[in-house]
Amino acid sequence: MTKQVLIIKSSPANEFSISSEIADYLQSQLQNKNENLTFTVRDLSKTPAPVYDNQILNSFYGDQDALTAEQAAVAQPSLLYIEELKQADIIVFASPMHNFSVTSLMKNYIDQICRFGLTFSYSEQGPSGLLQGKQAVIIASAGADMATPEMQAVDFQVPYLKQVLGFIGIADIKVITAYGISLPHIGSEIATERAKAQVDQWLGSAA
Ligand SMILES: Cc1cc2nc3c(=O)[nH]c(=O)nc-3n(C[C@H](O)[C@H](O)[C@H](O)COP(=O)(O)O)c2cc1C
Numbered sequence: 001m002t003k004q005v006l007i008i009k010s011s012p013a014n015e016f017s018i019s020s021e022i023a024d025y026l027q028s029q030l031q032n033k034n035e036n037l038t039f040t041v042r043d044l045s046k047t048p049a050p051v052y053d054n055q056i057l058n059s060f061y062g063d064q065d066a067l068t069a070e071q072a073a074v075a076q077p078s079l080l081y082i083e084e085l086k087q088a089d090i091i092v093f094a095s096p097m098h099n100f101s102v103t104s105l106m107k108n109y110i111d112q113i114c115r116f117g118l119t120f121s122y123s124e125q126g127p128s129g130l131l132q133g134k135q136a137v138i139i140a141s142a143g144a145d146m147a148t149p150e151m152q153a154v155d156f157q158v159p160y161l162k163q164v165l166g167f168i169g170i171a172d173i174k175v176i177t178a179y180g181i182s183l184p185h186i187g188s189e190i191a192t193e194r195a196k197a198q199v200d201q202w203l204g205s206a207a
Contacts, residue, residue, distance in 0.1 A: 001036065003034070003089040003090065004037075004040065004088045004090075005027070005030060005040070005088065005089070005090045005092065006042065006084050006087075006088035007039060007040070007041045007042070007094065008042050008091070008093050008106075009043040009044060009045065009094045010044045010095055010102065010106035010109065011045060011094065011096045011103065011105075011141075012103065013045075018141050018178055018181060018191070018192055019095060019096045019139050019140075021192060022094065022176065022178055022196065023092055025196050025199060026092060029199055040084060044103075044106065044108075045105055048105055049105070049108040049111075050108065051108055051111075056074055058071065059071035059075040060075060060078070077112060078115060081109065082113055082118050082119060085113060085119070085131055089133075089135065090136075090137065091134060091135070091137070092137045093106070093136065093137070093138045095138060095140050095141070095161060096142070097140065097144075097146070100154055100157065101160055102161065114164065114168060118130065119168040119169070127167060128169070129166065131169040135174070136165050136174070137173075137174045137175075137176060137202075138158060138161050138175045138176070139176045139177075139178070139195065140158050140161075140177050140179075141179070141191070141195075142157070142177075142178075142180075142181065143182030143183070144180065144183065145179045145186065147179055158175055177194075177195060177198065178191040178194065
């Protein structure tokens with residue numbers, strides 16, 4: 001059976017992006033391992049998600065059967081992203097750290113995909129995610145080494161992404177890290193190699 005892989009890139013560095021390079025590597029290794037995969041790449045730097053503004057608020061929370069053509073158009077990217085997520089079996093989030101969290105490109109995307117009634121709902125038991133049965137991979141890159149105990153305390157990227165994914169129903173999450181890109185004793189080359197080794201190890205252990 002064919003499985004769908006959705007890759008979301010969120011670095012403004014485009015062809016120089018390390019997180020995107022690791023995502024491309026993951027894609028090629030997955031392709032080698034399993035021919036029955038189809039890939040969709042959503043590069044948020046090339047096509048940014050809209051900023052959540054007043055127009056979007058009104059179109060998301062207005063009566064969905066009575067939206068004006070303009071309001072329906074404003075909601076279109078969100079519906080497209082959510083459909084892509086629903087179709088996907090494996091979702092890869094290539095995420096560079098910006099100012100201790102995700103890039104604004106990624107944050108804007110997240111604001112488009114967390115939607116009441118579409119990706120989460122509320123009951124008396126609290127919130128429940130509606131995207132069930134999916135696997136996520138977070139490729140987290142950072143200038144610092146976020147794996148050290150003191151940096152883990154200020155990591156609002158991976159814990160945040162895990163929280164968002166859990167909120168919309170995705171509990172099976174693998175984290176690949178490219179840390180220490182700006183540090184003289186690690187640097188981009190070693191950080192990238194280490195991340196690719198984590199990809200290989202993950203694919204080697206996956207059934
Ligand atoms: C605007 C900006 C903010 C950044 N903030 C942080 C940060 O808070 N912590 C950190 O370790 N690295 C930070 N970095 C470094 C990036 O995380 C690093 O360059 C990135 O992970 C490399 O991945 P990319 O090539 O895919 O963008 C920042 C870089 C930029 C451009």
